Amino acid sequence: xxxxxALAAAASALAAAAAGCDAATTPRAASTPKASPSxxxxxxxxxxxxxxxxxxxxxxxxxxRPLVALTFxxxxxxxxxxxxxxxxxxxxxxxxxxxxxxxxxxxxxxAKRILDGGHExxxxxxxxxxxxxxxxxxxxxxxxxxxQTIKRLTGSIGTWFRPSQTQHSTATIxxxxxxxxxxxxxxxxVDSLDYTDPGPDAxxxxxxxxxxxxxxxxxxxxxxxxxxAMPALLDGLRQRGLRPVTMTEMLSR
Numbered sequence: 001x002x003x004x005x006a007l008a009a010a011a012s013a014l015a016a017a018a019a020g021c022d023a024a025t026t027p028r029a030a031s032t033p034k035a036s037p038s039x040x041x042x043x044x045x046x047x048x049x050x051x052x053x054x055x056x057x058x059x060x061x062x063x064x065r066p067l068v069a070l071t072f073x074x075x076x077x078x079x080x081x082x083x084x085x086x087x088x089x090x091x092x093x094x095x096x097x098x099x100x101x102x103x104x105x106x107x108x109x110x111a112k113r114i115l116d117g118g119h120e121x122x123x124x125x126x127x128x129x130x131x132x133x134x135x136x137x138x139x140x141x142x143x144x145x146x147x148q149t150i151k152r153l154t155g156s157i158g159t160w161f162r163p164s165q166t167q168h169s170t171a172t173i174x175x176x177x178x179x180x181x182x183x184x185x186x187x188x189x190v191d192s193l194d195y196t197d198p199g200p201d202a203x204x205x206x207x208x209x210x211x212x213x214x215x216x217x218x219x220x221x222x223x224x225x226x227x228x229a230m231p232a233l234l235d236g237l238r239q240r241g242l243r244p245v246t247m248t249e250m251l252s253r
Contacts, residue, residue, distance in 0.1 A: 072096070081222065194226045
């Protein structure tokens, strides 16, 4: 049994049961305060029930169903993000967005647009720093500040937390995330490498060459190649009999 299968087996038992970040990317702070929209009221049908027990970190989903989770590190140019969300809508894909708090504060309307598209909105720290190098108190503050931003805009902190500038969470990160209210940190097992801007063909190839049942794919907002790649990527998933769903749907039974 290889590493992905071992992780998947654990996830299947419980559900059945991020270094992919661009370290050079600096979140954009809002130049002027923006009025926050009223909190979004999620539709009851948009929240499947998760297992009561989940591991501290999930890096892959169950292998017994043809589902994949496209997970996006959330920050970047609002026009590019809007184009990407339109491509996802056109392709019938539901995804999980892990937003950077400063970006979400600068683009508050994006919270509603993401949720209205049937996607999930989660936490990717407040300022996208190297969280693995932070003290416990600093890590808590990063996670909690973003959680409060999400709650202010949507009424909930969301279900998922992905650490910034590291693929895997440490015990310290997991403990601080749990204190905020995130019982599971979200990793991934397929890296599209889109944050390196390798071109749309490479993004599609990197993803489809490694994807399978239960894959959690790392992707990023704010990169033109990711927008261009999306129709071919979604088509490739369909040809393989794979359906892109949110993390919650993937792990729910």
